[in-house]
Amino acid sequence: xxxxxxxxVVVGAGLAGSLTAVxxxxxxxxxxxxxxxxxxxxxxxxxxxxxxxxxxxARGMAALDEAGLLDAVLARGVPMRxxxxxxxxxxxxxxxxxVREHEILHSVLRDDLLRLLVDTASAHPDVSFxxxxxxxxxxxxxGTVEVADPAETxxxxxxxxxxxxxxxxxxxxxxxxxxxxxxxFLPWGYTELTIPAGPGGVPRVRLEALHVWPGEDALMxxxxxxxxxxxxxxxxxxxxxxxxxxxxxxAAIHAFADAAFPDxxxxxxxLADELLAHPVGxxxxxxxAPWRHEDRVVLVGDAAHAVYxxxxxxxxxxxxxxxxxxxCLGRHPDRGTALAAYEAARRPHTDVLAxxxxxxxxxxxxxxxxxxxxxxxxxxxxxxxxxxxxxxxLYTLVAHTTTPYADALARVRRQRRALAAAVTVGTAVAVLxxxxxxxxxxx
Amino acid sequence: xxxxxxxxVVVGAGLAGSLTAVxxxxxxxxxxxxxxxxxxxxxxxxxxxxxxxxxxxARGMAALDEAGLLDAVLARGVPMRxxxxxxxxxxxxxxxxxVREHEILHSVLRDDLLRLLVDTASAHPDVSFxxxxxxxxxxxxxGTVEVADPAETxxxxxxxxxxxxxxxxxxxxxxxxxxxxxxxFLPWGYTELTIPAGPGGVPRVRLEALHVWPGEDALMxxxxxxxxxxxxxxxxxxxxxxxxxxxxxxAAIHAFADAAFPDxxxxxxxLADELLAHPVGxxxxxxxAPWRHEDRVVLVGDAAHAVYxxxxxxxxxxxxxxxxxxxCLGRHPDRGTALAAYEAARRPHTDVLAxxxxxxxxxxxxxxxxxxxxxxxxxxxxxxxxxxxxxxxLYTLVAHTTTPYADALARVRRQRRALAAAVTVGTAVAVLxxxxxxxxxxx
Numbered sequence: 001x002x003x004x005x006x007x008x009v010v011v012g013a014g015l016a017g018s019l020t021a022v023x024x025x026x027x028x029x030x031x032x033x034x035x036x037x038x039x040x041x042x043x044x045x046x047x048x049x050x051x052x053x054x055x056x057x058a059r060g061m062a063a064l065d066e067a068g069l070l071d072a073v074l075a076r077g078v079p080m081r082x083x084x085x086x087x088x089x090x091x092x093x094x095x096x097x098x099v100r101e102h103e104i105l106h107s108v109l110r111d112d113l114l115r116l117l118v119d120t121a122s123a124h125p126d127v128s129f130x131x132x133x134x135x136x137x138x139x140x141x142x143g144t145v146e147v148a149d150p151a152e153t154x155x156x157x158x159x160x161x162x163x164x165x166x167x168x169x170x171x172x173x174x175x176x177x178x179x180x181x182x183x184x185f186l187p188w189g190y191t192e193l194t195i196p197a198g199p200g201g202v203p204r205v206r207l208e209a210l211h212v213w214p215g216e217d218a219l220m221x222x223x224x225x226x227x228x229x230x231x232x233x234x235x236x237x238x239x240x241x242x243x244x245x246x247x248x249x250x251a252a253i254h255a256f257a258d259a260a261f262p263d264x265x266x267x268x269x270x271l272a273d274e275l276l277a278h279p280v281g282x283x284x285x286x287x288x289a290p291w292r293h294e295d296r297v298v299l300v301g302d303a304a305h306a307v308y309x310x311x312x313x314x315x316x317x318x319x320x321x322x323x324x325x326x327x328c329l330g331r332h333p334d335r336g337t338a339l340a341a342y343e344a345a346r347r348p349h350t351d352v353l354a355x356x357x358x359x360x361x362x363x364x365x366x367x368x369x370x371x372x373x374x375x376x377x378x379x380x381x382x383x384x385x386x387x388x389x390x391x392x393x394l395y396t397l398v399a400h401t402t403t404p405y406a407d408a409l410a411r412v413r414r415q416r417r418a419l420a421a422a423v424t425v426g427t428a429v430a431v432l433x434x435x436x437x438x439x440x441x442x443x
Numbered sequence: 444x445x446x447x448x449x450x451x452v453v454v455g456a457g458l459a460g461s462l463t464a465v466x467x468x469x470x471x472x473x474x475x476x477x478x479x480x481x482x483x484x485x486x487x488x489x490x491x492x493x494x495x496x497x498x499x500x501a502r503g504m505a506a507l508d509e510a511g512l513l514d515a516v517l518a519r520g521v522p523m524r525x526x527x528x529x530x531x532x533x534x535x536x537x538x539x540x541x542v543r544e545h546e547i548l549h550s551v552l553r554d555d556l557l558r559l560l561v562d563t564a565s566a567h568p569d570v571s572f573x574x575x576x577x578x579x580x581x582x583x584x585x586g587t588v589e590v591a592d593p594a595e596t597x598x599x600x601x602x603x604x605x606x607x608x609x610x611x612x613x614x615x616x617x618x619x620x621x622x623x624x625x626x627x628f629l630p631w632g633y634t635e636l637t638i639p640a641g642p643g644g645v646p647r648v649r650l651e652a653l654h655v656w657p658g659e660d661a662l663m664x665x666x667x668x669x670x671x672x673x674x675x676x677x678x679x680x681x682x683x684x685x686x687x688x689x690x691x692x693x694a695a696i697h698a699f700a701d702a703a704f705p706d707x708x709x710x711x712x713x714l715a716d717e718l719l720a721h722p723v724g725x726x727x728x729x730x731x732a733p734w735r736h737e738d739r740v741v742l743v744g745d746a747a748h749a750v751y752x753x754x755x756x757x758x759x760x761x762x763x764x765x766x767x768x769x770x771c772l773g774r775h776p777d778r779g780t781a782l783a784a785y786e787a788a789r790r791p792h793t794d795v796l797a798x799x800x801x802x803x804x805x806x807x808x809x810x811x812x813x814x815x816x817x818x819x820x821x822x823x824x825x826x827x828x829x830x831x832x833x834x835x836x837l838y839t840l841v842a843h844t845t846t847p848y849a850d851a852l853a854r855v856r857r858q859r860r861a862l863a864a865a866v867t868v869g870t871a872v873a874v875l876x877x878x879x880x881x882x883x884x885x886x
């Protein structure tokens with residue numbers, strides 16, 4: 001960059017905000033990051049509000065790689081080579097994530113990753129972090145933000161809103177504009193539970209996998225940790241006969257677990273304590289526009305698009321935002337053009353991701369252990385082995401490639417149409433051949 | 444009602460709020476209405492923010508009739524017996540609204556109607572209006588509202604949010620809940636223009652009709668007034684080649700009008716002055732849930748559902764809300780049950796109305812003067828005359844009946860399927876008959 005150094009303010013020092021700070025500093029900006037929570041490196045887990053662990057997949061890895069952070073992140077994670085599906089009768093089935101060596105995910109603790117990102121960004125001489133500073137105002141035309149504790153007005157050439165699903169930056173960005181906005185809550189919530197490591201740190205279940213307990217009324221997934229434990233997310237309705245609201249005492253919790261996850265019960269000695277103590281999180285989809293204002297304000301991550309967690313793509317999509325934004329800033333010297341190109345390149349795809357994530361809720365709830373699903377998944381893998389360049393399962397495209405989400409969906413639809421046509425033609429040829437051979441015999 | 448008199452606070456003294464006050468007083472409530480604007484009876488048109496005139500149809504009439512106000516309203520309105528469609532070549536075509544005598548609309552000035560409603564409500568000894576008092580807080584659990592000028596906390600047994608599309612009451616009602624919310628702006632806006640009466644108060648066009656100038660890029664409708672003038676709403680894009688933003692001077696306005704509405708131009712001597720002076724309104728669809736909290740807070744009108752104006756149903760749906768809410772309060776002695784029944788009875792239908800209103804935008808923009816549309820509309824009317832109890836056009840069901848919106852749509856879909864089946868069978872019979880007759884001749 002030539003000319004005087006420009007100043008970027010990033011609102012929110014979460015995963016997307018911290019990675020954005022790294023990219024912006026590399027592009028020559030002086031970067032100030034304002035975050036209302038305390039410093040995650042000193043404040044412990046509670047301060048970040050979420051300790052869930054996450055499945056890092058290709059899109060997230062591509063962004064971290066570009067930032068020079070991938071090796072450090074993978075060293076902190078646990079590879080997940082597939083899904084272990086736990087059936088109600090206590091049996092399990094392993095479904096590999098892909099057919100190729102690199103088609104695996106990595107389980108990382110959100111807080112570990114966040115600390116690494118904040119450390120990396122703040123090591124840059126042009127980046128400063130300001131924790132405990134809440135955004136109280138934003139003037140999209142003047143290019144200023146107001147922050148509290150102490151009250152201060154900060155001028156910025158570029159303001160990046162990375163402050164999550166109920167983004168204050170977005171509210172200021174869109175205030176008075178003809179902004180489209182849709183939020184939709186799932187009637188289900190989630191809470192975190194633990195499968196501790198066994199004696200001597202030996203994992204109680206196969207470690208290098210995502211464990212899934214599907215169910216119509218309650219669903220659980222567990223990500224592995226390096227210490228041999230697994231962190232579970234239990235999903236169920238907020239209210240109703242089978243719900244968090246209904247699990248008010250130990251007897252109710254044990255009866256529920258015996259019925260829903262009989263084999264998980266013995267793996268989770270602290271189940272009742274944790275369920276009674278941990279907060280229940282909410283699940284929301286947010287679609288909105290615009291994501292930007294002229295050359296001064298832009299949104300990334302959950303502030304721009306929130307999705308249900310059932311495709312494991314929330315963090316990956318947020319990191320991909322940072323990567324695409326950085327690429328657009330590199331490609332277009334005019335920043336207004338760059339921000340417009342970024343929104344045009346991303347929004348259609350994150351809207352599709354919202355749909356895919358909602359559809360996967362249905363999958364995970366029930367279909368994962370139904371014969372039809374298992375058969376379809378096996379057929380998907382078999383076709384992918386037979387026609388490696390022609391047939392790529394949707395899950396593979398979403399998790400193991402950086403094909404934009406809408407393009408991935410379009411490709412899978414084309415594949416399915418082509419397969420249906422091939423089956424029709426094949427059947428016709430077979431019937432014809434059979435008839436000819438019958439005739440041959442008759443003559 | 445037995446027991447001590449209950450207190451209802453209505454937030455917003457617009458059309459829905461004022462009618463709700465009338466109904467609640469009749470049910471025995473003491474009613475306080477708080478409105479941030481000044482009293483519309485003394486403050487003139489500008490104070491209400493909108494002077495548009497509206498097409499009163501069956502639903503609105505049913506609600507006003509129940510409140511004993513219909514005759515007074517109709518005496519202030521102008522009947523509209525159909526639509527006059529103005530074609531680009533300057534010719535016009537009259538399309539009657541229905542086939543039966545009562546199937547007409549009534550054009551009423553919003554401000555006239557509002558003053559009548561406020562007068563009627565405030566004549567009730569148990570109703571008080573408080574103008575210039577803005578809602579600053581609402582506690583949905585305690586049942587209190589805070590209002591400004593002067594600051595005051597008011598206790599209420601029931602709080603009705605009738606404060607319009609960007610309802611503050613709704614924001615407080617839903618704060619922190621898992622509320623679904625979607626707003627979508629049309630890229631088009633609208634402004635108001637006038638076709639003054641001719642010399643001696645003689646209307647310049649057929650008075651007892653809604654006038655429509657369809658167009659891909661701009662669309663105008665005009666409602667008649669009792670003084671022989673018509674109030675027009677011009678709809679077009681906010682920005683772009685043909686847009687409000689592009690009409691910056693008289694030359695541009697006259698060139699636009701000559702091209703888009705050649706016959707309207709001479710009817711509107713103040714066109715350029717008005718277009719340059721009048722604000723451009725925005726068009727938004729809002730769908731949201733919940734509409735209520737326990738037995739204490741409930742939303743009506745635009746606060747609960749905002750729709751585009753292209754089906755002329757915004758006010759009618761709002762009045763129908765008041766009627767249904769009143770009926771639910773009458774039917775269920777437990778108010779929590781009544782409010783739940785009201786939301787369950789209304790929300791699915793106003794969501795369908797939002798879809799129908801958006802679909803009618805497409806109709807009005809272009810199809811009204813295309814031969815296919817005219818033919819289909821004529822076929823609709825002909826079928827309705829031939830099979831008066833079996834075939835009812837969608838427009839008739841929406842505008843001239845109180846059939847709930849979703850039921851109206853479902854009925855029209857059934858009719859179309861039945862017609863398609865009848866045409867198929869009829870064609871088959873005709874073909875068969877023709878063949879038989881040919882064979883007969885061949886023998």
